[in-house]
Amino acid sequence: MTAQRSVLITGGSRGIGRAIAERFVAAGDKVASLDRTGNVPEGVLSVRGDVTDTASVDAAFAAAEAAHGPVEVLVANAGMTRDQLLIRMTDEDFDQVIDVNLTGVFRCVRRATTPMLRMKRGRIVLISSVVGLYGGQGQVNYAASKAALVGIARSLTREVGSRGITANVVAPGFINTDMTAALPEERQAAYRAAIPAGRFAEPDEVASVVEFLASAGAGYISGAVVPVDGGLGMGH
Ligand code: NDP
Numbered sequence: 001m002t003a004q005r006s007v008l009i010t011g012g013s014r015g016i017g018r019a020i021a022e023r024f025v026a027a028g029d030k031v032a033s034l035d036r037t038g039n040v041p042e043g044v045l046s047v048r049g050d051v052t053d054t055a056s057v058d059a060a061f062a063a064a065e066a067a068h069g070p071v072e073v074l075v076a077n078a079g080m081t082r083d084q085l086l087i088r089m090t091d092e093d094f095d096q097v098i099d100v101n102l103t104g105v106f107r108c109v110r111r112a113t114t115p116m117l118r119m120k121r122g123r124i125v126l127i128s129s130v131v132g133l134y135g136g137q138g139q140v141n142y143a144a145s146k147a148a149l150v151g152i153a154r155s156l157t158r159e160v161g162s163r164g165i166t167a168n169v170v171a172p173g174f175i176n177t178d179m180t181a182a183l184p185e186e187r188q189a190a191y192r193a194a195i196p197a198g199r200f201a202e203p204d205e206v207a208s209v210v211e212f213l214a215s216a217g218a219g220y221i222s223g224a225v226v227p228v229d230g231g232l233g234m235g236h
Helices: 015-026 054-068 091-119 140-163 185-194 203-213
Strands: 006-010 030-034 044-046 073-076 122-127 165-172 225-228
Touching: 006 015, 006 054, 006 091, 015 030, 015 073, 015 203, 030 054, 044 054, 054 091, 073 091, 091 122, 091 140, 091 165, 122 140, 122 203, 140 165, 165 203, 203 225
Parallel strands: 006 030, 006 073, 030 044, 073 122, 122 165, 165 225
Antiparallel strands: none
16 A cells, blocks of 8 residues: 555545545545535545446546546445335336445446556445345335445455455444434434444544555455444344
């Protein structure tokens, strides 16, 4: 790993992704955020785009490379929910969540991998969710998209693991962001009661784990699913 790495984070404009971007900036890395609004933290290069569009993802990587050099650390964090009970879930509810949370990650890792292979080093961190393996009521679309990231990370590990590249999954539980603020108060209370830690976490508590997985010290960890969930998903 080089000292000042080129880092690309999807969704660095808000919530968990923003906290991750701030951590890498604080560590002295050169950080770019691929998001739609461009409202990024100080010191972060905004490479605006949409993960549902391949050309836009490719252009964002090209902009990050031009400014910072080949991307050595990719954090695929951008995600969304569109909760609905299965019997009422439309094709569009399903497809949109898959397009952002799963195909969006595919587009990013595919674009990131060739330059990493050339450099013979790289760190890929995919932000999944406890819901991927635990399940969630009204979240067939979201849980499917998040569980699939384990398959991506593990297949990637088998494909490129011998080339100095690691691919891991971080599975957060409930984190205080816009996404959880949108949940009805009674559902938030029910989730809180089920979490052994008895609280939701702050975005930086996920960011610190991502920072570690991207570090030189985590070079022998690949294909892992690392929970950051206060114990909620234990055993899953
Ligand atoms: P937020 O809703 O707070 O932020 C989502 C981020 O993703 C924003 O920066 C947004 O940027 C970006 N984004 C969304 N859609 C797109 C898109 N199509 N193209 C590019 N960027 C996009 O989410 P959180 O911070 O809460 O969640 C971040 C990740 O963590 C998600 O993958 C989520 O599923 C996961 N997660 C969150 C948990 C939580 O409790 N909050 C728990 C478990 C997992 P902009 O709108 O500017 O484009």
